[in-house]
Amino acid sequence: MINCVYIHIPFCEKKCNYCSFCSFSLLKKKNIYLEALLREIKYFYKKEELKTLYFGGGTPSLLEVEDIEKIIKCFNLKENAEVTLELNPHNINLEKLKNLKKTKVNRLSVGVQNFDDEILKVIGRTHTSIEIFDTLKNIELAGFNNFSIDLMYGLPNQTIKNWQKTLDVAIQTNAKHISLYGLKIEDGTYFSKHPPKSLPSQDLQAKMYEIAIEKLSKNFTHYEFSNFAINENYISQHNSAYWNCEKYYGFGLSASGYIKNKRYTNTFNFNEYIKNPIQKEYEILSKEEQIEEEIFLGLRLTKGIDFNYINQKFNIDTYKKYKKEFDKYLAQKLMEKTKNGIKLTTKGILLSNEILCDFINC
Secondary structure, eight states: OOOEEEEEEOBOSSOOTTOOSSOBSOGGGHHHHHHHHHHHHHHHOOOOEEEEEEEEESOGGGSOHHHHHHHHTTSEEEEEEEEEEEEOGGGOOHHHHHHHHTTTOOEEEEEEEOSOHHHHHHTTOSOOHHHHHHHHHHHHHTTOOOEEEEEEESOTTOOHHHHHHHHHHHHHSOOSEEEEEEOOOOTTSHHHHSOOSSOOOHHHHHHHHHHHHHHHTTTSEEEETTEEESSGGGSOHHHHHHHTTOOBEEESTTOEEEETTEEEEEOSOHHHHHHOTTOEEEEEOOHHHHHHHHHHHHTTBTTOEEHHHHHHHHTSOHHHHTHHHHHHHHHTTSEEEOSSEEEEOHHHHHTHHHHHHTTTTO
C-alpha cells in the first residue's frame, strides 16, 4: 500500500548559489506545468488513502492557494494526514498564510538557512532576517502550530560564533522542528562555477555539527542525523517514510518514487515533462540492494536499525550478514548495540559517510 506522495514544484524567484535541485524562474509557465502534473497524478494515483503529502521544490509557496488546493483535491487523505508545504520568507504574507490555513496544509517548512543578512546575501537567498521573523510571526497569526525551519552550516564567512547565535535564535522561535544542512558544492551550481571564499574547513564544519547536536538536543528530540523535533508528535512523517524504506509516489519534474521493488525518476527536462509527464526511468532493486538500503537509511535514524524487523522482512540474519562491519565499528565505539539492533554513536555520525559506504557498493 502506497500512502505517501511527494509533489515537485520547480519554480523559484531566483536560484540560490548553492542549489542543485531542479528549479528555475519560469513561473510564467506555471499553468502548462500544472496541467502536466495533474495528468501524471491522474494516470498513476490509484486513490490510496494517504498519510502524508509533501510539496517541495523549488518554492511551492509561489503557487496561488487555489493551485495548491486543486492539487490536494486529487488525493484521498486520511483525517490526520500530514500535509507539508515548503516556503520562502520572501514571497509569503499573512493573507496568503490565512488562506493556506483554510486548505488541508497543516505543516510548513520554512527555508531560513541563516539569520545573518550578509551571509544570506552571499549564498543568494532573496529574503532578509526581518522577513524571516515577520514570516514566523505571521505563520502563528494565521493559526499554524506545526512548522519547521531549515538551517545551513559551513557557509562562506560563517564562524562558530555566528553558528551558535543562529542556533540560539532558532531555539527561541516556536518552531516545532529544525533541519540542518551542511553546505556541499554540487556540480552545476553557481558556487561550483564561482567558488566562494572564506569557507569553513571540514574540521570546522564538523565542529559546527557537534555544537548543533549539543545545543538542539537540550530542547529537541534528535531523531535523524540532521533532524530535530520538539517531541515525537512533530517528527516529519513524510521524511520518516523515506528513511523507513516505505513506498511512495513522486509526481512532477525530476521527482522520484518507490513502488514495489522499483525506484523511478521523472525527467529533468521541462519540455519533455510537459510533452509526456507519464514517462519514467525505472530501476529494479535486487533483494541485496533492498537490504543495503534498509541498512543505509536505517542507520541515519538515531534509534538505529531493528534486526528483528529486517530479519523478518528479508528472511536473513542481519547481524551475521554484516558481522565483520558491525564488529569493526562496535570495537571503535562508532556503533553501539540497542535492545533490538544497533545504532551509530555521535562520533559515528560524524564519520557516517565512510561507515555507511561499508554497507553498500560505494
